[in-house]
Amino acid sequence: MRDQVFFLLLLLFQLICALFFLWDILSSTLGLRSTPIAWALYEMIQVGAALGLVLGVAATAILLARSLRAQAQAEQSLRLASGAFSEVLEERFADWGLTPAERDVALFSIKGLSTAEIAALRNTSEGTVKAQTNAIYRKAGVSGRPQLLSLFIDALMEDALPGVPPQTT
Template identity: 70%
Template sequence: MRLAFRGMAGRIRRSRGAISIGLLLTVQLVCAAVFISDILSSLIGFRSIPIAWELREVLEICAAFGLLLGLGLGAFALWRVLQERNDAQERLRRAAGAFSELLAERFAEWGLTPAERDVALFAIKGLSTAEIAALRETSEGTVKAQTNAIYRKAGVSGRPQLLSLFIEELMRDDSRLRPEGVPSKAERKLGQVA
């Protein structure tokens, strides 16, 4: 239920944003059309009856104001997009740091040797046994023995289970990905109930 509501809220926000941008572009298009039609009417002479100068001034002032408003809102939209990009990069950096910390913790808990740590890291990255052997300049048999030792120490039977250990832990404890001082959803919910 909550996931459906979140998805719907996200779609509503995106549709509001699309409507806002559409309105902004429409206003700018109308304002630009006022200036272009004024220039073309002078150049081509398609307007046979001139409009009153007061009305013309009002139209030009409104068109200029609309273009300035569009410029300001466009700058604001660009600022928001850049801010969201920076936030996403920061979250990605924290996630990468948290994953590196988690790897180091687990490797230490399992008592992996430095060679086994390298092999485990390459295996988690998805490299084949032959690729790991080439990178480490060892035989494939050595790499296979090291991966078997890693799986035994980690209590798993293969590479997919090894990777799932880390994914499950990161999903279970999202505090590694949150900035310090920001409560988790569960903590916020408990705070509201209490």
């Protein structure tokens, strides 16, 4: 929270500095300045404004580095979640005693492919895929594809949420 306030104040200071330089250029170009200020004070204001802009660039670099680091961590978490999902799939398939063919059908089903698409990919009939799908649902103790997918989502959520007791299936 303090970092956010600091960066907001720095952003405000940078905006004031930029506006000072803009006003300085426009006032001299348009002849708007009526009362001159002391040369030493004017120079100090310019130095302060330039320093503010340099600090703004430094703050931007810091925020960019933080953002890139957070993005890398998010991508790493996504890779871990993807690996965890594969592990959960394999564990459940083994627990249910699925055959290699049933594993393929279950995976394609979880990916959202239709019975016809699975049959085409596996070079089998739709009837065979339906029979294998029914066997998968029976072994998993579910009544359909949404419940099957829900089992895996629940397992991943249990791993992601500390303090959540695992569900018994």
